[in-house]
Amino acid sequence: MIEEFVREKILNTYAKRTTKSKELWEAARKVIPGGAGSGFRYYEPYPIFLKRGSGSRVWDVDGNEYLDYCMSFGALIAGHAHPKIVEAVKEQLEKGSMYGIPHEKTAEYVKELLRRFTAMDMFRLTNSGTEGTMHALRLARAHTGKDKIVKIEGCYHGAHDYLLVSVFPPLSKAGPRWAPTLYVHGEGIPLLTVKNTLVAPYNDVEAMETLFRKHEGEIAALIMEPVPMNMGLVLPKQGYLKDIRKLTEEYNILLIFDEVKTGIRIAPGGACEYYGVDPDIVVLGKAIAGGFSAGAFGGKEDIFSNIYPLGHAVHAGTYNANPVAVTAGLTCLKHVMTTHAQSQMNDLGEDLASGVKAAVEDTGFEAQVPHIGPSGTVYFTDVEVVDYRTASTYDKKKNWEFWFSLLNHGVLTPPGLLEGGEQWLVSAAHQKETIEKALVITESALREIK
Numbered sequence: 001m002i003e004e005f006v007r008e009k010i011l012n013t014y015a016k017r018t019t020k021s022k023e024l025w026e027a028a029r030k031v032i033p034g035g036a037g038s039g040f041r042y043y044e045p046y047p048i049f050l051k052r053g054s055g056s057r058v059w060d061v062d063g064n065e066y067l068d069y070c071m072s073f074g075a076l077i078a079g080h081a082h083p084k085i086v087e088a089v090k091e092q093l094e095k096g097s098m099y100g101i102p103h104e105k106t107a108e109y110v111k112e113l114l115r116r117f118t119a120m121d122m123f124r125l126t127n128s129g130t131e132g133t134m135h136a137l138r139l140a141r142a143h144t145g146k147d148k149i150v151k152i153e154g155c156y157h158g159a160h161d162y163l164l165v166s167v168f169p170p171l172s173k174a175g176p177r178w179a180p181t182l183y184v185h186g187e188g189i190p191l192l193t194v195k196n197t198l199v200a201p202y203n204d205v206e207a208m209e210t211l212f213r214k215h216e217g218e219i220a221a222l223i224m225e226p227v228p229m230n231m232g233l234v235l236p237k238q239g240y241l242k243d244i245r246k247l248t249e250e251y252n253i254l255l256i257f258d259e260v261k262t263g264i265r266i267a268p269g270g271a272c273e274y275y276g277v278d279p280d281i282v283v284l285g286k287a288i289a290g291g292f293s294a295g296a297f298g299g300k301e302d303i304f305s306n307i308y309p310l311g312h313a314v315h316a317g318t319y320n321a322n323p324v325a326v327t328a329g330l331t332c333l334k335h336v337m338t339t340h341a342q343s344q345m346n347d348l349g350e351d352l353a354s355g356v357k358a359a360v361e362d363t364g365f366e367a368q369v370p371h372i373g374p375s376g377t378v379y380f381t382d383v384e385v386v387d388y389r390t391a392s393t394y395d396k397k398k399n400w401e402f403w404f405s406l407l408n409h410g411v412l413t414p415p416g417l418l419e420g421g422e423q424w425l426v427s428a429a430h431q432k433e434t435i436e437k438a439l440v441i442t443e444s445a446l447r448e449i450k
């Protein structure tokens, strides 16, 4: 119950500001589980309902304005309703929203992805990150002829069965840190489906090698978020990603970087570029499509030669590479996420993170504020966060109070900020003034929850 975590005064303010949201939610929950279109959008006592978004701001149905630092969990890197994207999509819509037959913009778009992810030779498009990781696994299995997959505890790769394990495992059921017990996330996933999924801790090369040795010759791939952004934001230790790359090569295991969150965001070429590590397969989503629904998975030609019609692994989908999403993505990458926009976004991200750190110190909180590029998060803990176990030491009460207090003062961050393991995003639409305002509000929120 949220009342256990958030004091009455803060919840009362929330209730007073959001009466229409509550009404809509009461009606929606009769026909939609939790009244929300995705599990991660629901939170207690009820979620706000939004009506409009423009640039870096959104408005809810009660007329409250928010500075948006959730940005649709990272999909809105260009901001809301960017005029260039709106214009291009309108133009495309008049020519048809779907063809189900190849069109010329797809290769143009893929070339933009290849320009950023230089180690890849080819991409196929999907409609979401979930589809991207699912197809990446199939491709890795087809290429290697092996079945087992390793994932990292605390990483999330979408809602398909194979990887919906050890995402937010309760610590009482998670086993030892260095050899986590596989924990199936939620019900409805047959154990048989995940019997080939193995789990390893983040930032621990030795534990990874132990697992690789134990299953030598059986593992097709290691899939990981190079910078985990579903347990807050955990930075890799110096050299960790390079060591993991070396290890996967030694054991003949494919390395898949799930860059659904880090891709485009932390550098134009994501973590591959930022850390100078080339995986065998990369999965993209969110930011690549300018606020529309598209994902992608890319790899070397020899790996992609397993996909039909070059090979026999199936990748298909009615909505794949639909011209609307491709147009939005192409416009976003070519005309919005320019070098200038990317560096401005990163500079503002630095300003925001250092301002949040200063506010945390000034108000006397014990907290960690890791950040990279335009994203960061606050863990209310005095423990250095290096993996899922250390990320789990945060103070839940402070976390939720901080989130509601920010919201009540007009700053929207991903619900619970850390509860779903999230982080803020400064988009290309944010400006100096948006950051300064957010910092004033952050300090007020911290004082309120003290």
Ligand SMILES: Cc1ncc(COP(=O)(O)O)c(C=O)c1O
Pocket (backbone or CB within 6 Å): 073, 127, 128, 129, 130, 131, 133, 156, 157, 158, 159, 225, 229, 230, 258, 259, 260, 261, 285, 286, 295
């Ligand atoms: C790292 C990562 N991979 C995959 C996904 C799944 O993407 P989607 O929600 O588009 O299916 C997510 C979603 O948050 C993600 O954060």
